[in-house]
Amino acid sequence: MFEExxxxxxxxxCGNFPLRTxxxxxxxxxxxxxxxxxxxxxxxxxxxxxxxxxxxxxNGLHGRSFPPAVGMRxxxxxxxxxxxxxxxxxxxxxxxxxxxxxxxxxxLVQLVHDNQIYGLTKGQASPTTEANLKTKVxxxxxxxxxxxxxxxxxxxxxxxxxxGFVGDREHLSNLIKEAMNHRGYALIDILQPCVxxxxxNTYKWYSQRVKKMEDHDSSDYYQALKLSEKWGExxxxxxxxxxxxxxxxxxxxxxxxxxxxxxxxxxEEMEDLMKEFK
Amino acid sequence: xxxxxxIGGEAGQGLQTIASILGKTLFREGYEVFTTKDYMSRVxxxxxxxxxxxxxxxISSSEKELDLIVALNQETIDKHKDDLKKEGIILAESEVKxxxxxxxxxxxxxxxxxxxxxxxxxxxxVLKYFGLELNKCKNVIKENFSKKEEVVEDNHxxxxxxxxxxxxxxxxxxxxxxxxxxxxxxxTAVGYGAVxxxxxxxxxxxxxxxxxxxxxxxxxxxxxxxxxxxAEDEIxxxxxxxxxxxxxxxxxxxxxxxxxxxxxxxxxxxxxxxTPLVIAEVQRPGPATGLPTRTEQGDLLFAVxxxxxxxxxxxxxxxDHEDAFYQTFRAHNLAEKYQIPVVILSDQYLxxxxxxxxxxxxxxLEINRHLVQEKSGESEEYNRYEVTEDGISPRAYPGLLExxxxxADSDEHDKHGYIVEDGNKRIEMADKRMKKLDKLxxxxxxxxxxxxxxxxxxxxxxxxxxxxxxxxTIDLLNEDGIDAGVLSFNDIWPxxxxxxxxxxxxxxxxxxxxxxSTAQFAKLLRSExxxxxxNKILKYDGRPFTADEVYNRFKSEVK
Numbered sequence: 116m117f118e119e120x121x122x123x124x125x126x127x128x129c130g131n132f133p134l135r136t137x138x139x140x141x142x143x144x145x146x147x148x149x150x151x152x153x154x155x156x157x158x159x160x161x162x163x164x165x166x167x168x169x170x171x172x173x174n175g176l177h178g179r180s181f182p183p184a185v186g187m188r189x190x191x192x193x194x195x196x197x198x199x200x201x202x203x204x205x206x207x208x209x210x211x212x213x214x215x216x217x218x219x220x221x222x223l224v225q226l227v228h229d230n231q232i233y234g235l236t237k238g239q240a241s242p243t244t245e246a247n248l249k250t251k252v253x254x255x256x257x258x259x260x261x262x263x264x265x266x267x268x269x270x271x272x273x274x275x276x277x278x279g280f281v282g283d284r285e286h287l288s289n290l291i292k293e294a295m296n297h298r299g300y301a302l303i304d305i306l307q308p309c310v311x312x313x314x315x316n317t318y319k320w321y322s323q324r325v326k327k328m329e330d331h332d333s334s335d336y337y338q339a340l341k342l343s344e345k346w347g348e349x350x351x352x353x354x355x356x357x358x359x360x361x362x363x364x365x366x367x368x369x370x371x372x373x374x375x376x377x378x379x380x381x382x383e384e385m386e387d388l389m390k391e392f393k
Numbered sequence: 394x395x396x397x398x399x400i401g402g403e404a405g406q407g408l409q410t411i412a413s414i415l416g417k418t419l420f421r422e423g424y425e426v427f428t429t430k431d432y433m434s435r436v437x438x439x440x441x442x443x444x445x446x447x448x449x450x451x452i453s454s455s456e457k458e459l460d461l462i463v464a465l466n467q468e469t470i471d472k473h474k475d476d477l478k479k480e481g482i483i484l485a486e487s488e489v490k491x492x493x494x495x496x497x498x499x500x501x502x503x504x505x506x507x508x509x510x511x512x513x514x515x516x517x518x519v520l521k522y523f524g525l526e527l528n529k530c531k532n533v534i535k536e537n538f539s540k541k542e543e544v545v546e547d548n549h550x551x552x553x554x555x556x557x558x559x560x561x562x563x564x565x566x567x568x569x570x571x572x573x574x575x576x577x578x579x580x581t582a583v584g585y586g587a588v589x590x591x592x593x594x595x596x597x598x599x600x601x602x603x604x605x606x607x608x609x610x611x612x613x614x615x616x617x618x619x620x621x622x623x624a625e626d627e628i629x630x631x632x633x634x635x636x637x638x639x640x641x642x643x644x645x646x647x648x649x650x651x652x653x654x655x656x657x658x659x660x661x662x663x664x665x666x667x668t669p670l671v672i673a674e675v676q677r678p679g680p681a682t683g684l685p686t687r688t689e690q691g692d693l694l695f696a697v698x699x700x701x702x703x704x705x706x707x708x709x710x711x712x713d714h715e716d717a718f719y720q721t722f723r724a725h726n727l728a729e730k731y732q733i734p735v736v737i738l739s740d741q742y743l744x745x746x747x748x749x750x751x752x753x754x755x756x757x758l759e760i761n762r763h764l765v766q767e768k769s770g771e772s773e774e775y776n777r778y779e780v781t782e783d784g785i786s787p788r789a790y791p792g793l794l795e796x797x798x799x800x801a802d803s804d805e806h807d808k809h810g811y812i813v814e815d816g817n818k819r820i821e822m823a824d825k826r827m828k829k830l831d832k833l834x835x836x837x838x839x840x841x842x843x844x845x846x847x848x849x850x851x852x853x854x855x856x857x858x859x860x861x862x863x864x865x866t867i868d869l870l871n872e873d874g875i876d877a878g879v880l881s882f883n884d885i886w887p888x889x890x891x892x893x894x895x896x897x898x899x900x901x902x903x904x905x906x907x908x909x910s911t912a913q914f915a916k917l918l919r920s921e922x923x924x925x926x927x928n929k930i931l932k933y934d935g936r937p938f939t940a941d942e943v944y945n946r947f948k949s950e951v952k
Contacts, residue, residue, distance in 0.1 A: 153791045169798055172802070175632065181629075182630075186638070189622075191640050191790075212625065388588070
């Protein structure tokens, strides 16, 4: 069973708490064992998740949660893999890795704690912070448009794109389950308030706006793209798009189903390779 | 007998084909062969050349003075004429004034068979020049163009036509064939060492002059069931390899100095997470883009000090093509034994030269994974960073131990891997990590290899690929009655010191020879041992040393 461990370094009321509960519930309902799941995180408050759950974890570098997760899947595709970090780590420092891993379509789930602000470094703009919002280092307001992670992932051809909200834990937990069951790359952008540094996007702000996509057909790509532009008065949550397509491992057609980690090396076979140098 | 040939022309004229076919043919005849490449960072045009040195005695480096120039263009003649020995010959399509010249109408000859095949005409001419037969070369051509029968046929005709076009000038000493030798380049030697050590994953971003390692391993993917991934950048390359290593397989990455700079932070990540990793750093002259296709030993101190903070790291610099294989194999065993990053510091000279060497001996090779097989006690939980006497914690990967999870952490952590900020715990973990180096130094560090006379007046210090050049330099000096020797360092960091102690304070002059401008090894030596070298012979024009060059500089600068 997955359980919560340790006292967290999170602020009271932080959106990370309900997110952790939703994740824990999802993993338990999927009847996975802790040793069967590995979590790859970067740096930031969200990235501390593997310290607060009994789970295999690789808490790596800022912005680099994704690449080691792909390496893990190559070593052992029987282990379920979750990439988890905040909006700054995932979309800012790690932007290039998302871009290219959507192309690879590895079979894993990426959870982005999107509170539209940098928390751990105390309140600077993140890639998803609203334009013109004033912060300590952007005293005249943020001078760039926010990234739209849903539209970005959709336009890159991601095979599963969803948005969740920590204020609706059950819905989020179901999204995580659906993503874990999806074969291929699954992104869930998770809206959550930063109670300490984001005074704009609060629980109240989100609660008044988020709306579950009830009659949206998640196989309709162009409808999904259209919905991805909805932001402001109404913010849709749920699965925007879902498609099964060739995964990274499917393309490694020279490999059989035995994980590389269970394979040994035959030195006699290696010695034989010397022939080509004669 | 030793002969030195230079083949020069533009990129795109098929120099590479001449080099590989002619080199392999001479090797198959039974000669010792040493081939080096000098090429520009471009795909077409420019001036490129290849030097093939061959003979019936040991050859451990390239040589400056030439016996034969094969000129595919005028520029080759202009640039290299002065390096020709007195009785040296230029084989070219034009008449050359004030030089011994054999003219061959290669373009016309090729035009009748296959206009693109001028290079093969030259191969035939070179073989005839040295009085060699065509049979072995025909086989090499067949293997080289194995997929296209027509191409093989054309090339056989081109070869014969070139062969018939000139007369034998210098009949080579005949040698017996030797099937206990191989012909291999430095990048392939590293790649072969890596797959032999059981790597299952290699990720890299293409960068000259390291790409040859990736090419070799990628070519073995299907046969050996490995994965090679071209990453989006070097940061991804090393982090992917780290994830694979955490996942339980042997993994590796490779790059040159610029890429290694991007990887720096993740080398520290390997250090603090104690994730085994081998990184091949094939040096080229920097900083920044520098000279992309040339050679230098300018990254030594960078490699030793690669990342922020303090962590155990090993740096080794293979001295030749034999060493490159064995050390890469050993690097993987040591990375796993000590759970540390190991950097293999090669360079363009070693990477791009192809030489004949004895077969690799597999009889003493053993793969040691050093993984924990079970929990220490039934009731005890598994802790990835358990504090032990030698600092080495039990290493498991996810899924290896039933009911246990493995937590690797880039933050300072406790024995389980959980984040801590407590000062005493920090000291305990920092000490635990660094302690691993003590064990490495006492159990596994390789002392430098010595070559030379027993009683000497001059000791040359060498690290990495300059060894072959210095061996020949020592021979030249000994012939002159100068008593000299060379200490060749393979393991650089931690710095082995025992062998060195035997030679210092003995009225022996220490001469540091390095392919860089600031004598980085001498600096390292001084900071670690207080030993000061007496003389330095440095070179940083992007080209490798030759023995005659070091010999001459010794005569003019030292003695």
